[in-house]
Amino acid sequence: MRFRTRELFLAGALTVSTVGLAVPASATTPVADLRADTATTPGQPALFLANIDDDAGVCKARSKELLVAAAGREQADNESFRVQEAALREEAKDPAKKEEAERKYAALRRAHRMAQYQADRDMAACNDAADTVVNGAQDEADLARLHTAPWAAAPASATGRVTVPGAGADHVRLFIKRPKSAAPRGWEVVGPGTKLTAAELRAGVELGIEGRDVVRDSAVWAGRVTVRLDVTANGVTSSRTIALQQAPVLTQLNTQRLQEALASDDQDPETGKPFTDALAAAVKANGVDTPLRRVDTGGDQWMQDLFEPGYASIPGPGGKPHGMRVLIPSVNENRHAASRVVFTDFAGPDVAAVHIAHVPTPDEDSTYDSMGNLETVPAYRGYPAGRIVIGGDPADGRKGPAAEMLTFLRSQNMQKPLSLDTSWLSVGHIDEFVQFLPAPGSRLGWRAIVADPRSGMKVLQDAKKAGHGGQIMHGGLPALDWRYTDHVDQRSIDEFLADPQFVHVNDRSAQKIDANVAVLKREVGLTDADIVRVPALFTARTMDYLMLQSEIKGMKPGPDRDAAEARLRAMDQAVALIPGTVNGLVLNNGEYVAPKPFGPLIGGKDVFTEAIDEAFATTGYTVRYVDDLLSTHVSEGEIHCATNTLRAVFGTDQRWWRHSA
Incomplete structure (x- = not known):
């Protein structure tokens, strides 16, 4: 975290002032000293949490x-x-x-x-910070602790006050531990009338501080507060201040161990249930801590798009991170109802959920606010907690993530969002062409997997050269009824390669992906060795294409139909033709769940499965394939879109503050 020390008091090297005549230290000189259990790097503020989980479970x-x-x-x-x-x-x-x-x-x-x-x-x-009560032992653990140094020689007349001066006072709550108090667990709220007695000054007191909300806009409040201790005796006052910083909300990384996979509770016997059953089997076989959790989303199958899992943590006992998950729901209006599951199904002990209000404009493209359009690059130099990448349309400032969401993400001051161009995609989400895999032993400890239309086209061209141009694109398909035949393009390899629109879409997609990779190389420092190119194919036959095609079929010959057909031929926004491999689920232990490609069958083997396996083998990964053709692919999504994950964010290797100066 890049705190400028000129703007902040130093933790552990605190400002001291004495009011009144200077006197030598003695039994009658007030002694004021504060220390924080959550002090981290010298010269940086101590940390505290926004205590917005629900340890009371109500x-x-x-x-x-x-x-x-x-x-x-x-x-x-x-x-x-x-x-x-x-x-x-x-x-x-x-x-x-x-x-x-x-x-x-x-x-x-x-x-x-x-x-x-x-x-x-x-x-x-509804959260723990909404009241002035410490709601049990778990809630108590979420208080960052401060201590006053014992002043054994304090005279009977000595008194003390603890305050939070400045604008930050409205954003925090300070407690004092008084074991004999009737307050729950002995924690009383510090108010204007709270005084430390001489006995407390002699023994030293324990204080606890909590944030009342996350940082939403650093221009309004950047999470900084100062706690001040004033000790008065014999007409002399000594003061000590300590600076604190509220822990940022960080998005989780694929390099963190998968603890629980999530999917919507789609019980459609033909498509949804077979898909989630196969997904559950793959997760179970990987040995993930918790079996696949199926969530009632009211029929919205796009679990990835509903919310982004984040977390906030501070140093806990023994230096191990302590904190809570913080779930960030989408501000996409189409996801609004379903995203409320963060409150009704997830929020609870050590799990918080936030609400970010956004009023869409009439011409806004809300797809960019789905959370499948937000990924996080794993840790690299200058970004110890990783860096957010988020898609939009650089040519149109109105078409991109909501300003309120971007402000929230930027205000955490740790994972500065990096913009990529996703305007060339029909759905427009980052997860359609790039994802990140843990890769122990590699230069960065992770690699980027990137959809590669050029190698996808080469697979087709090689098949044609070998005399297999007559093979249909999608081999080994189950029987399709009328609902799906238009969505699964069953032309031959020769017909695809002879289609100028198809060739153009893949050439354009390759160029757009190249431009985005160039941004990652420039900003993140990726090299070609850090990137795994995975064969992919795109098509212009999106939902919009099929709707216009259907409309044309009902039109009479004439200029209007001719114009509509010209618009159809000119469409070049892309969606996956072969189910998108990059849009998959990162498991543990070098395993990855990808959608079954249903590529051309040559010699009884799917040529895309072979090419994908070969690409992943360079990373040491094994790919598990799950059929998502009818469950998600025909609706312009894949496995990543239909799943979400909760990862291990509180391990001893997740101390983001150790490298944040």
Whole structure:
């Protein structure tokens, strides 16, 4: 963490001032000294947590009650919004009233969205820091501890005060441990009237501090506070201050051990259940700590897109990290309802969830706010906790992640988001073309796996040269009914290679991926040796393509149809043709779950399976294949999109603060 020491008090080398006449140290000279258990690097502030988990275990039930209570209100508000929206659209048809109608509509839209978020705000407000009580031993463990040095010679008249001066006071709560107090576990809230007695000064007191919320915008509050101890005796006051910094919310890394894999509880007997059953078997075979957890998301299968798992930690007993998971839900409006599972299914002891409000603009492309569009580069020089990469459209500043989300991520001051161009993709998510694998013994300890359309095209070209151009693209498919035939392009290798649109899309995709890799090389310092190129193929036959194609079939011959067909031929936004390998699940012990490619069968073998295995073998990885063709691939997603993970973020090797100066 790059704290500028000129802006902060030093932890462990604290500012001391004496009010009144200077006197030599003696039994009558006040002695004020503070130390923090969570002091880390010399010259850096001590750390504390935003104590927003739910160690009392009451918030899940409360969240479910809030959603039930909110359902009628939200429905009525939606209906009212639609009526007012329609009226304003009519009003805007009058040129003289258009500008005013648009202004009213913007205000209406904002008010509507904020009203819809009321339940989210209420659910997020249920946490341990919402009250002035220490809720049991687990909650007590989340307090960062401060201690006053014992002053054995304190006279009976000596008194002390502990305060949090400055603007940071509103963001924290300070407790004092008084074993004989009636307060839970002896922790009393420090208020304006709290005084340390002479007896407490002689023995030394223990203090605890908690943050009341995460840092959301460092321009408003950067997480810094100062605790001040004033000790007065015989008309002389001695003071000591100590600087603290709230621990940032960090996103987890694929290099951290997988503890639990998550998927939606899709029980469709034809597609969803077979997919999640196969996924569960792969996770179990890998020996992951917890079997695949199936979550009721209300029918939203894109578990990756609902939230990003993060965490916050500080030095705990023995120097081992202590903290909590912090789940960051998507601000994509299409994911809003399902993302509430962070409150109803996950928040609890040592698991927090935050709400980040965002009001989308009418022309916003919300796909960029799905969390499959956020990945984290593992640790590298200058970024000990890794670095976030997030996709968008560099040519259009309005098409990218929400400003509120970017502000939140940047304000953690550790994993400065790096932008990549995902505008060339139909869905537009980072996980469609790049992912990161732990690679012990390699230069960085990890490698990037990158989709490679050029090697994918070479697989087809080699097959054609060998006389197999008549083989269909997707070999070994199960029987497909009418719902899926349009989504699975069953032309031959020869037909694909002769299709200029297909060739163009893969050439364009390769160029766009090259440009993104160049950014990673420049910013992260990747070399070709750090990158594993995985054969991939893309197509323009996206959902939008198929919808326009269907529309054209119903059109009469003529200029309108000709224009529509020209638009169809010009479409070049990309989606995976062969189920996307890079869009998979990183397990432990050098294993990876990839979607079964269903590539051309030559000599009874899938040529893409062979090429993918060969690419992963260079990393020492074994690939487990799971059929996601009908469950996710035909809906323009893959295994990574449909899963999420909780990884080991509190091991002794996860002390991010050791290299943050």
